[in-house]
Amino acid sequence: MKIPEKKTCLYDVVIIGGGVCGCSLLYALSRYNVRAVLVEKENDLAAGASRANSGIIHAGYDPEPGTLMAKYNAAGNPLMYEICAALDVPHKKTGSLVLAFDQAGRQTIEKLYAQGVQNGVPDMKILEYGELHAREPRLNKDARCALFAGTAGVVSPWEFAIAQAEAAVQGGAEVLLDTEVRGVTARDGGGFSVAAGAGSIEARFVVNAAGLNAGAVSGMIEPAFFTIRPKRGQYFLMDASQAFLTDTVLFQCPNENGKGTLVAPTAHGNLIAGPDSERVSGDDRANTAGGLAFVREAALRTIPALDFAYSIRNFSGVRADSDHPDFIIGESEHAPGFFNIAGIKSPGLTSSPAIARDMVVMLEKAGLLLAPNPRFVSKRKVIRFKQLPREARQKLLSENPRYGAIVCRCETVTEGEILEAFKRPLPPRSLDAVKRRCGAGMGRCQGGFCGPRVLALISRELGVPPREVPLDRKGMYLITGETKTSKGART
Ligand SMILES: Cc1cc2nc3c(=O)[nH]c(=O)nc-3n(C[C@H](O)[C@H](O)[C@H](O)COP(=O)(O)OP(=O)(O)OC[C@H]3O[C@@H](n4cnc5c(N)ncnc54)[C@H](O)[C@@H]3O)c2cc1C
Known part of the structure; x- marks a missing residue:
């Protein structure tokens, strides 16, 4: 398909999906004089996985070397700190520990250490029993040793997405909320027509960052080549009074279901415990007794003194796992000019700024002109x-x-x-x-x-x-009617 001349399309780039991937890309594009618009079906940004996750800035030892996940995690880690500092997003470099409780656990953390070295992760060390418990006095005494990674941290994931989108909009980009993409078609003269909300958007390039719906969006313009297989993770959010228990991200050893249940500080001064991992159908964010019992048991194995009487909320997030083992990132073979950022499971939050920067390079190679944007917003401050x-x-x-x-x-x-x-x-x-x-x-x-x-x-x-006024999504109203009319009300 021919990529049309700039003047024939209203926008240069349409981004579908306002999670961390879409917002990071919008911000990365706002460095340049590019007409970019982000389209999000919900009434706010970070409405999908980007609002309900562990909020960890992963160091990068976990993904298998040579994968896109390894590449973008390692590259994304320092970018997260850079962008959070520039845009005043709550975050903290806490370091992380992966705990080993037995010989098999030791072998796992030694493997993770070796992977980290291959992935280029700095500041890692295996802590033996004495050093580990001196550092973390409230840990389960059965923990024998641990992999320490100094570059791990925590971030407010939704503020990371929103801050970047706000800065991009201040720099001239556009965001359309409450606008669901229903179809993508190739235009005769090149480029795409994106059916969104009640209208349509014409653009030279389309980037699909639709999270759980990325498979469906890709299927609008190219033959299906991946399927999203959602996996839910459940959490306890603990009151800030429990935060004294640790200021480090504490993982148990990863397994086939994920990076291991963690107990970790949040960027807002609470503690979280979670997640579990369960295949679900679609965006099923229910909390279940079984899932929460699993998390509770795992968290108590990490910190026996964790007091669940101080749990203030349960929540869950749904990972956009796919039938591909790796992230799916790049230009469509069948529809040149259409790009996917799909199957972005963990460590997708950490990877998002690095994916965004690479996507800008891919778009440039495909013909997007990148002249510097004099309105680019490189810094902002929020009053707290x-x-x-x-x-x-x-x-x-x-x-x-x-x-x-x-x-x-x-x-x-x-x-x-x-x-x-x-x-x-x-x-x-x-x-x-x-x-x-x-x-x-x-x-x-x-x-x-x-x-x-x-x-x-x-x-x-x-x-x-x-x-x-909705509590959250459209249709979720707190006030549904009057209990008394003013006429009938007693005085
Ligand atoms: C339980 C859990 C724990 C995790 N922990 C971590 C962690 O600690 N660290 C880390 O690095 N990563 C973590 N991740 C992964 C990370 O959260 C995700 O990889 C990341 O948030 C994905 O961002 P995204 O922008 O690709 O998708 P999303 O955040 O899901 O955004 C996709 C957006 O597209 C919108 N959309 C969908 N269809 C349409 C349409 N047709 N039209 C318009 N808009 C549409 C959706 O409403 C949504 O807002 C975790 C994920 C989960 C679920």
Whole structure:
């Protein structure tokens, strides 16, 4: 198929899917004068696997050497730290430990160490019993030794996606939310017509980053050559009061089902325990008693003192595993100009910025012109009131008293921060979208107290009735009707 001249298409690149892969690509493209648009079917970005995962910046010893997963994990790790620092995304370099409880475990961590060396992972070491327990005093005393990787860390995965998309939009890119791609067809003169929402988008290049739907989207334009096989992982989110137990990512040995159940700090100061691994049909994010019991048992094997009475939430995410052993990345053989970023299971979050940079190179090779974008946003800062020093808080308060009204008491999130989120390039449309931008509702009460106030603010800022403000996805409403009419209400 012929790639058309730039002037005949409205957009240069359409990206389908607003997870970390799509958002990282949009941001990488925004370095250049490229007309790019990202199309997402949900009402917010990071609505799929990118919002519900372990949030680990993997060091890169886990994937088999020579695979795309190994290449992009190793390259993505330093890029994650670079982008998080530049765009003010919550993250922390914590280091990680893979624990060995027996001789088989020791052999596994020795293999992982050797793989890490081959993959070019720096700062790894096998810690023997004394050193291990001196470093992690609350570990199960049965752990004999561990593989330490100093470059592992934790990140807020949804903020990583949203921050990049916001910066890209500020730099001139576009994002269409609530817009589902229904078809992709080749245009007569070259390029593609993408049926999206109620209309269509014309573009020279299409990149499919549709996560669990990547197989279906690829099937719109090329013969099926891979199938997505979703695998769910379940978690406990623990209250911040449990965070004293460890500040390191603690894995058990990986097995055929994944990287091993972990206990880890989160970028927001909690602990998580999970995931398990279970094949499911589609985007099935249910939590099950069996899955949670498995996670609980595994986590207690790592830290026996972990107190599940302090679990504040369960959640699950669904991995876009495929029938290919590796990531599926590249240009279609049948539809030149159409690219896949598919089968992006773990370590997809860590790999996403490296995949994005490589995809830009692939697009350039396919004919995309890359002139520098003078509007490129290389830095941004977010106001997080509770993290500010006293003098900075006072200055802010004197400028805007809304920073003195605390809406979320668990996480100390102010009205000023929530209102600021509505001024950003991609304002929130749901309670969870506010949570993902400001942290309101992330704490111990999980929005029980602040939820109604946040709902009222969204209603006011967007000018929609409270009944039309969703908790999360469209159709998930908190208010479904009035219990009393004002006429019938007692005074
Ligand atoms: C349980 C679990 C734990 C994990 N832990 C880690 C970890 O610790 N570290 C790590 O590096 N990786 C981890 N991963 C992997 C990582 O989360 C994923 O690889 C990554 O989030 C995938 O991003 P994505 O953009 O490819 O897909 P997604 O985040 O799923 O995004 C795809 C988007 O496409 C949209 N979409 C789908 N169809 C259409 C359509 N027709 N039109 C428009 N939009 C569409 C969806 O709504 C979605 O928003 C984990 C994954 C899971 C599930």
